[in-house]
Amino acid sequence: MLELLTTRNNPMIDPSLHVWGWEIPVYLFLGGWVAGAMVLSGWLMHRDPGTERPSVTRLLPWVGLVLISLGMVALFLDLEHKLYVWRMYATFQPTSPMSWGGWILIGVYPVLLLAGIAGLPPALADAWAPLGTLARRLRQSDARRALVLANITFGVGLGIYTGILLSSLGARPLWASGVLGPLFLVSGLSTGAAFAHMIARDPDEQSALLRSDNLFLLTELALIALFLIGLATSGVAQAQAASLLLGGPYTAAFWVLVVGLGIVLPLAIQSLMATRRIGHTLVAPMLVMGGGLALRFVVVAAGQASFWP
Amino acid sequence: MNAPLYKYGMFGDEMSLLIAFVIGIGFGFFLERAGFGSARKLVSQFYLDDMAVFKVMFSAIVTAMLGVTYLGWMGVLDVDLVYLVPTYLGPQILGGLLLGVGFVVGGYCPGTSVAALSTGRVDGMAYALGIFAGTIVYGESYTAIKDFVNAGARGALTLPEAFNLPWGVVVFAVVLVAVGGFYGATLIERRVGGAK
Numbered sequence: 001m002l003e004l005l006t007t008r009n010n011p012m013i014d015p016s017l018h019v020w021g022w023e024i025p026v027y028l029f030l031g032g033w034v035a036g037a038m039v040l041s042g043w044l045m046h047r048d049p050g051t052e053r054p055s056v057t058r059l060l061p062w063v064g065l066v067l068i069s070l071g072m073v074a075l076f077l078d079l080e081h082k083l084y085v086w087r088m089y090a091t092f093q094p095t096s097p098m099s100w101g102g103w104i105l106i107g108v109y110p111v112l113l114l115a116g117i118a119g120l121p122p123a124l125a126d127a128w129a130p131l132g133t134l135a136r137r138l139r140q141s142d143a144r145r146a147l148v149l150a151n152i153t154f155g156v157g158l159g160i161y162t163g164i165l166l167s168s169l170g171a172r173p174l175w176a177s178g179v180l181g182p183l184f185l186v187s188g189l190s191t192g193a194a195f196a197h198m199i200a201r202d203p204d205e206q207s208a209l210l211r212s213d214n215l216f217l218l219t220e221l222a223l224i225a226l227f228l229i230g231l232a233t234s235g236v237a238q239a240q241a242a243s244l245l246l247g248g249p250y251t252a253a254f255w256v257l258v259v260g261l262g263i264v265l266p267l268a269i270q271s272l273m274a275t276r277r278i279g280h281t282l283v284a285p286m287l288v289m290g291g292g293l294a295l296r297f298v299v300v301a302a303g304q305a306s307f308w309p
Numbered sequence: 310m311n312a313p314l315y316k317y318g319m320f321g322d323e324m325s326l327l328i329a330f331v332i333g334i335g336f337g338f339f340l341e342r343a344g345f346g347s348a349r350k351l352v353s354q355f356y357l358d359d360m361a362v363f364k365v366m367f368s369a370i371v372t373a374m375l376g377v378t379y380l381g382w383m384g385v386l387d388v389d390l391v392y393l394v395p396t397y398l399g400p401q402i403l404g405g406l407l408l409g410v411g412f413v414v415g416g417y418c419p420g421t422s423v424a425a426l427s428t429g430r431v432d433g434m435a436y437a438l439g440i441f442a443g444t445i446v447y448g449e450s451y452t453a454i455k456d457f458v459n460a461g462a463r464g465a466l467t468l469p470e471a472f473n474l475p476w477g478v479v480v481f482a483v484v485l486v487a488v489g490g491f492y493g494a495t496l497i498e499r500r501v502g503g504a505k
Contacts, residue, residue, distance in 0.1 A: 252326035260330055281429030 036192020262291010348416025
């Protein structure tokens with residue numbers, strides 16, 4: 001397969017092939033957001049067991065269920081042969097990131113659902129006796145530990161696979177980087193943290209999420225630097241691919257929407273928020289989320305425009 | 310080095326957008342720091358008890374004008390290559406009046422509304438949404454109004470051309486107007502502000 005693509009024997013590949021439209025970047029963004037929400041839910045459940053304060057962990061799993069479903073719809077819309085989607089689940093291919101992703105997505109649903117039930121207010125859960133019993137059972141320490149572990153494991157898996165999915169496609173030199181997996185994971189964590197501190201009502205929880213988002217944004221900046229340095233110092237094809245973002249047609253979109261508006265500016269605002277020099281504002285988290293979406297759009301579009309010389 | 314840098318091919322479209330982003334963020338930052346992210350501060354201009362908007366904007370105009378003039382005289386900047394928005398007298402007067410009414414009623418102009426939005430002000434957000442809506446309405450109705458929009462085209466008209474005066478004389482006159490304006494604005498501020 002790689003030979004077919006790299007020796008230009010496939011008329012659909014050369015000189016460039018844009019088979020992925022808006023659906024894939026939207027799915028990658030929503031998947032990353034849910035991944036971040038799951039990891040943060042797990043962390044908050046571990047950090048604050050049995051809290052009676054209003055906690056975003058009650059809400060995040062339900063939001064996650066909606067978002068991952070919307071992402072699945074986007075993914076489904078992208079499929080060429082929609083009726084054969086079930087075949088993804090008739091096999092498991094351990095060497096295929098797409099197969100891993102398909103199964104991780106299936107695993108994400110019950111974990112989110114159980115985490116959501118565990119966080120239901122007693123008045124709501126007890127409206128139906130079996131639900132109340134399940135919610136109480138899930139809040140016991142052994143079940144809670146399992147939920148924490150499942151949230152973090154599936155969250156990390158979902159977040160990192162979206163990047164590995166791209167980096168495993170050898171035909172596109174821009175994606176030929178091992179940094180993409182961690183980059184998409186950290187971007188998802190940042191998006192999740194931004195959304196969580198935007199909706200958090202408890203000041204302590206909001207502050208913790210805000211500080212964690214700043215850490216994620218700094219890490220994302222470092223990973224972007226590594227991603228570009230790695231590509232620019234590799235072979236001719238990767239260096240040409242990197243030039244798409246370093247002076248080429250995707251430069252302004254990448255540096256303005258992803259790095260400037262999506263990371264540096266909100267990091268500056270959130271640093272002021274973290275040190276209480278300005279009040280909490282919705283602008284910074286919304287910029288972070290916009291930056292996460294822009295990152296997927298730019299990487300997917302620029303990747304499809306990169307090719308082997 | 311000769312300017313305008315973009316016109317002389319020092320950088321391309323992508324880099325120019327990056328530079329525009331940095332300049333835009335800087336502009337917005339200083340607008341906000343000057344207090345122009347607050348509708349109260351801005352509309353004070355129209356109640357004449359705080360003339361900061363007039364002073365800041367006019368001093369910015371004079372600074373830019375002097376910079377362009379001196380750099381042109383020094384041979385660093387080719388003034389003929391600086392882009393000038395073409396003049397359409399009638400449509401631009403109407404557009405200016407509409408913007409002015411919006412400014413008085415809403416408390417922001419387009420730039421300051423974005424500065425206000427960046428600090429999370431809800432009125433700034435509403436204003437910015439209005440800008441988007443207005444842009445869409447304008448674009449969609451362009452066919453119907455394009456005769457008026459393009460009426461009275463006067464090209465890239467400058468004050469020296471309009472008054473048939475040497476560039477330096479006009480620059481000097483504008484500086485005198487600015488100095489007089491600043492003095493007058495301070496007197497008005499003292500009188501109106503002091504009367505409150």
